[in-house]
Amino acid sequence: MAHRYAVQMAKRAGAALAMVPVLAAALTQGPATAATMGPISPTGLDSYQLRTCVAAGHYDIKAFTINGLNQNNDYVASPKLELAGNRAGERCKGLDDWWWKGVVDVDFWDDNDNKLGTRQCYVYPGGDPSVKWWKCLFA
DSSP states (O other), X not given: OHHHHHHHHHHXXXXXXXXXXXXXXXXXXXXXXXXXXXXXXXXXXXXXXXXXXXXXXXXXXXXXXXXXXXXXXXXXXXXXXXOOSOTTSXXXXXXXXXXXXXXXXXXXXXXXXXXXXXXXXXXXXXXXXXXXXXXXXXX
């Protein structure tokens, strides 16, 4: 367990360090550029919008956030999204106009805004023009 945590933290640290030059370049170009680092329309077919789902019985999960690479290989973090619906059944929520690829971290949050944990989902970066959404189901 400790090893897995260390590996996950090392990946996040590497991704955070990779963001430094991008953010620094954006900030030197002015606030309008820096403010557009979040959702960006896809430039190709190598990414998908993500639909995050939790299986029935996850009564403790209220919301989630997603962290990972977008279609431009920029590390981005989503806003917190609530998983509405009956907690005794499967609940899903899609994030429109945010495009993801590769391994993404999904952080789950409870009713008191406490982080419950992080799970990973692999979003195939191949791209299929007939499919816009990728589903990550957490059992």
